[in-house]
Amino acid sequence: MPDIDILNQMIHDSAKVQLSNHYNKMKAELTEPAHPRSSTVIYGVPENTIIIKVDAFSSPDTIFVGSKGECKRADYVIVSNRSGKQIIIYIEMKATKGHLNEIIQQLNGAQCFIAYCREIGKVFWNEPDFMKTYQHRFVSIGHTSIPKRKTRIHRDSGKHDQPEKMLKIDWPHHLQFNHLAGV
Template sequence: MSDIDILHQMIKDSAKLSCDKRVVLTEFEEPDSSVSISGLPKEIIVIKADAFKSPDTVFNGSFGECRRADYVIVAEKKKVILCIEMKAKKGSEKEIIQQLTGAQCFIAYCREIGKAFWEQQDFLEGYVYRFVSIGHTSIPKRPTRISRRAGVHDSPKRMLKIDWPHDLQFNHLAGVRKN
């Protein structure tokens, strides 16, 4: 069974977005705040990570450990896990880092569930993470501005920052070449 098949069995439909070659992501608290991503590969799942209930009944949350990014996109053939946080305007970098880190922890939890309950020891292994913060999603569009630190956006602290997004391309966000 493929990783995407397992994730589709594991994750409720209400926490997934249907997509074909394009998906429109909407910020939960700001319905007018959205961004579209085109060029999606075939073997993919888009998860509303924020739909996962906050673990604040167990954790104190004093270090941001109860936070999660808005979306996680898992692309099996490209072996990429894309964590995306959206902000209608501009958010605190510290909070965005915590949210992206929380999304990574959410996927780590899913990985362990797949290994234990689906008995797939290589479930979600060999994937690379990419972290993206998308800001100013509800403001009338200005030219897209992209800022990135040196190197690949493979950790929450080195996230790819995009402001005033127009139609974004999956391969650009994922930092992968077309296959």
Template sequence: MFRQKPRVCYLEGECKRADFIIAAATAQKKVILCIEMKYRKGKPPEIVQQLRGTRCLLSYCQEIGRAFWDKQDFLKGYAYRFISIGNLSIAKQKTRIERQSAKHDCPERMLKIDWPNSRIEFNRLSGKV
């Protein structure tokens, strides 16, 4: 007798998550960067699902810190920044990015970086002005 694996459908993208999560804390700011990278330009609904899934993963990690490590303030007070980087072909050159961008503090308002041709700076990704 063969058992068939249960078939699970993820219609809403429950298992998706971003490529990188960077948590950084300085004396002035605590920020979590959720970064999704695409070789080609990705479809916005799919990218939003990946960024939402990342927020869920971070909530899970926060609960682990509370339950197992007894750190009630684990990942508390961090600002979330959501970034999508598409059409990757990054050239190695030193430049400063001076453009101002809108707040990218929810998956629907992610910071979109298409065709990056210069280095990507932490201050821009974290929303520092």
């Protein structure tokens, strides 16, 4: 069974962002959970995609102490499988500008959430290679509640395949999926 189908069975609809049609392509509107008026739209999202509101899940702070940020999670995870290009994009949104260390902790927490989903797929769906070959991308989107200015993109080095090397976008306007995915 395809990974996206398993994820769709695994994750509640209330924890997913619905895609909508935009000139024969798909788009998704992401809202900053703590600031409902703070949002951005991603255009060109492949149809074979699931967007998970990771913040919709209860914090594990009843189990973990949280002293290293292990209870934090990014806002969204986009899992896409388009034409054999398997990609997971972890997204943290901030209404203004966030602190770098906290954003890294949130992106790491979302990566742990996906690792947990991967184990569930392996064990309960009996799929030993579930989500094994996906590439990972990390994105921080800031200043989402401020009236849009020219989009500013910061990338320190190469691919944004680690939380510490995240793609930083300020004042997002007309974001494209392919750009976030690094393809």
